[in-house]
Amino acid sequence: MDHLKVYAAIHAEREYQYTKHGDHKHSVGDWLTILRVKLRDAEDAFMGGDRHPLCEILKIAASAVTCLEQNGVVERKDLP
Secondary structure, eight states: OOHHHHHHHHHHHHHHHHHHHOOOOOOHHHHHHHHHHHHHHHHHHHTTOSSOHHHHHHHHHHHHHHHHHHHOOOOGGGOO
Protein backbone atom coordinates (compact mmCIF):
# COMPACT_ATOMS: atom_id res chain seq x y z
CA MET A 1 0.00 0.00 0.00
CA ASP A 2 1.40 3.37 -0.88
CA HIS A 3 1.76 6.19 1.60
CA LEU A 4 -0.99 8.29 0.00
CA LYS A 5 -3.55 5.60 0.83
CA VAL A 6 -2.21 5.42 4.36
CA TYR A 7 -2.46 9.19 4.85
CA ALA A 8 -5.95 9.20 3.32
CA ALA A 9 -7.05 6.53 5.80
CA ILE A 10 -5.55 8.51 8.70
CA HIS A 11 -7.31 11.65 7.47
CA ALA A 12 -10.65 9.81 7.21
CA GLU A 13 -10.24 8.41 10.73
CA ARG A 14 -9.28 11.88 11.99
CA GLU A 15 -12.47 13.31 10.47
CA TYR A 16 -14.52 10.50 12.03
CA GLN A 17 -13.00 11.14 15.45
CA TYR A 18 -13.73 14.86 15.11
CA THR A 19 -17.40 14.22 14.32
CA LYS A 20 -17.64 11.78 17.23
CA HIS A 21 -15.72 13.71 19.90
CA GLY A 22 -15.66 17.30 18.70
CA ASP A 23 -12.71 19.58 19.23
CA HIS A 24 -11.66 18.71 22.78
CA LYS A 25 -8.30 20.28 23.55
CA HIS A 26 -5.85 18.10 25.47
CA SER A 27 -2.32 18.62 26.74
CA VAL A 28 0.56 16.50 25.49
CA GLY A 29 0.38 14.53 28.74
CA ASP A 30 -3.32 13.88 28.23
CA TRP A 31 -2.62 12.66 24.70
CA LEU A 32 0.12 10.33 25.95
CA THR A 33 -2.44 8.73 28.27
CA ILE A 34 -5.02 8.49 25.47
CA LEU A 35 -2.44 6.93 23.15
CA ARG A 36 -1.40 4.44 25.84
CA VAL A 37 -5.03 3.29 26.22
CA LYS A 38 -5.40 3.00 22.44
CA LEU A 39 -2.15 1.02 22.25
CA ARG A 40 -3.51 -1.37 24.88
CA ASP A 41 -6.64 -1.77 22.74
CA ALA A 42 -4.44 -2.63 19.75
CA GLU A 43 -2.50 -5.17 21.79
CA ASP A 44 -5.74 -6.75 22.99
CA ALA A 45 -6.98 -6.95 19.40
CA PHE A 46 -3.73 -8.61 18.36
CA MET A 47 -4.12 -11.16 21.13
CA GLY A 48 -7.50 -12.24 19.83
CA GLY A 49 -9.97 -9.49 20.53
CA ASP A 50 -12.98 -8.77 18.37
CA ARG A 51 -11.22 -5.96 16.43
CA HIS A 52 -8.45 -6.08 13.87
CA PRO A 53 -5.23 -4.67 15.35
CA LEU A 54 -4.64 -2.51 12.25
CA CYS A 55 -7.99 -0.78 12.87
CA GLU A 56 -6.74 0.11 16.33
CA ILE A 57 -3.38 1.28 14.96
CA LEU A 58 -5.24 3.58 12.58
CA LYS A 59 -6.98 5.11 15.59
CA ILE A 60 -3.59 5.60 17.25
CA ALA A 61 -2.20 7.35 14.17
CA ALA A 62 -5.20 9.67 13.90
CA SER A 63 -5.02 10.46 17.61
CA ALA A 64 -1.32 11.27 17.33
CA VAL A 65 -2.11 13.62 14.44
CA THR A 66 -4.71 15.35 16.58
CA CYS A 67 -2.16 15.78 19.38
CA LEU A 68 0.22 17.46 16.94
CA GLU A 69 -2.57 19.66 15.55
CA GLN A 70 -3.45 20.85 19.04
CA ASN A 71 0.03 21.19 20.54
CA GLY A 72 2.32 21.93 17.63
CA VAL A 73 4.84 19.90 15.77
CA VAL A 74 8.61 19.66 16.06
CA GLU A 75 10.18 18.88 12.73
CA ARG A 76 13.07 16.45 12.51
CA LYS A 77 15.47 19.25 11.53
CA ASP A 78 14.60 21.00 14.83
CA LEU A 79 15.34 18.01 17.05
CA PRO A 80 18.45 18.11 19.23
